[in-house]
Amino acid sequence: MSPTRSHDGLDIGVSFEFFPPKTEKMEETLWASIKRLAPLSPRFVSVTYGAGGSTRERTHNTVARMLRETPLKPAAHLTCVDASREEVDDVISDYWMIGVRHIVALRGDPANGVGQRYQPHPEGYASTPELIEGIRKIGDFEVSVSAYPEKHPESPDVVADIELLKRKVDAGATRAITQFFFDNDVFERYVERVRKAGIDIPIVPGLVPVVNFSQTAQFARRAGASVPAWIVKRFEGLEDDVETRKLVAAAVAAEQAFDLVDRGFRDFHFYTMNRADLVFAICHLLGLRAKPEEVAKATAAA
Known part of the structure; x- marks a missing residue:
């Protein structure tokens, strides 16, 4: 699928990140979100991957279903955590066999929790x-990796x-x-x-x-991402006002994206949290429009 052309003539490319569902209700939410966002013709969609057999299986199942039922190009996350090289290689080979051609390669967080020191598997990568x-x-995959405008929490410095x-x-x-960020100056200096x-x-x-500001701020602190005072001010007093918070969240994210476009950036990766409405609204503001034929495909696949 080619990137959708925005109304002002710029080629804006988007990609979306989802996480595999743990419950039947979460699965319904995920596939409703995929149905909503697929017609925007993203460059790819990524599916996260955790330590442990059950989460790996959920990732594989989600990716396999995307390949079977949607026109999307899934990028499967893969980590080094808590697995031998043989086990990881088997996952890679399985992805190649089912048609995956894009992997997001990550070291991954320690299996015993964020904040703990990472210990490689004795027989792993x-x-x-x-x-x-x-x-x-194993295969001629496209390989995406992570980058940290404000450095990874475990790195001694940006260098x-x-x-x-x-x-x-x-x-x-x-x-x-x-990693997500809110200060575009920091990102531009990093690039x-x-x-x-x-x-x-x-x-x-x-x-x-920002669906939930307090949760996002807490995650930002753990991930080493700063939260500027201006964004704190935007969400002030909206703790119990969900609908207004959604409107403000869309405006804040669109404002950030518009500024990045002004600085010459054209591709954006959205961490969707498996919810489509805010992301769809932001993409609409950026000028992206659902293609009728993609809407028909998404509807047929639902």
């Missing part, structure tokens, strides 16, 4: 660059973080998707430093519509 090399040996990104690229990464380091793959900004 120890780092993302090693994982990418393993992926490349070390960018050096790791360079190793990922040298191993075969073809795209970097950033400038990445380019000066000789890294030329696309750096796609990750954006998150």
